[in-house]
Amino acid sequence: NRPFSVTEMKLETPTVYQQKLRAPLLERSLSHGNYVVKKAVPRLPARLNAEKFREAIKNVDTFIFDADGVLWLGDAALPGSARTVELLLSLKKRVIVLTNNATKSRANYAKKLAKLGFPPELNKDSLVNPAAVVAEVLSLAGIKNSGKKVYLIGAQGVRDEMDEVGIDYFGFGPEPEDNSDGSAFMFDIDLEIPVDEVGAVVVGYEKHFDYHKLMKAANYLQESDCLFIATNEDETCPGPNPSFITPDAGPLVAAVRVASGRDPITVGKPNSPAFDYICRRWKIDPTRTMMVGDRTNTDVMFGRDHGLKTLLVLSGCHQLEDVMENHMQDKDNMVPDYFADSLGVLSL
Structure with missing residues (x-):
């Protein structure tokens, strides 16, 4: 019952990552044909x-x-x-x-x-x-016709691509300000949508990422049929100032992975x-x-x-x-x- 691990995504067939998913939502074929990839041989470029x-x-x-x-x-x-x-x-x-x-x-x-x-x-x-690959994978998974929603931790680009294919999502943007005193909020968080009504959690770069979003994602992913999809796992973003570190989606995905105990399907390179x-x-x-x-x-x-x-x-x-x-x-x-x-x- 171990969740699918992106490290198992070998090229035995081009649909191996689909076949290893436990979630029953993925029913349509993602196949494009088989390719034999030779093992890399050491050499300098x-x-x-x-x-x-x-x-x-x-x-x-x-x-x-x-x-x-x-x-x-x-x-x-x-x-x-x-x-x-x-x-x-x-x-x-x-x-x-x-x-x-x-x-x-x-x-x-x-x-x-x-x-x-x-x-x-x-x-x-x-x-x-x-963003486009996430939208297509969710479409092929049958999310749109499943009656379930997607919990999105991600930027506008993911929203736009999911809007284009008609996928229902929630969670975008900052969480409501927490005015609680002490740690009581940790044990009384509002999940907005019941766990059994969420078909996927999508995690990407999100400037509003916080503890509330992490808690929600981790709890939704306790449902074994809920897909965990990451846009990419780049550690940092390139920019005009090479001495300044700009974290990318990777650290956010890592946080959700650790909190949920689940490994994602990462769609990016x-x-x-x-x-x-x-x-x-x-x-x-x-x-x-x-x-x-x-x-x-x-x-x-x-x-x-x-x-x-x-x-x-x-x-x-x-x-x-x-x-x-x-x-x-x-x-x-x-x-x-x-x-x-x-x-x-x-x-x-």
């Missing part, structure tokens, strides 16, 4: 410049780009990133943007891309984020739900697809674990020192095939 990049992508049809630290940093496009995307589109390559940031909907990210000068081919239909989402929509050939990102423990691992070529750009979170450390520790699925200083240098 090759540095790419514009000339070597052209050679390396001859057998690549699809590019999957992370956003923060790759295409942009904060509210500014990284120099040359739009130019490199335009180059790939001119070569008839498919470009998909896959971010672990669920604070905005795909529609709002499309507006940001346009504002930052990226080509119009990068629109809502070429974007994937955990490096996990399989995001990969399945992409495969269902674009029917990609993993052997002819390249993942481009700035984090070894999400972007590179996502690519390596799913049989993609991988390129690490050093314009965001992780640097060559991190790659070397991964190599020395035999963390081969966090060592990319290639690296470059930034996306922009590949189209000079």
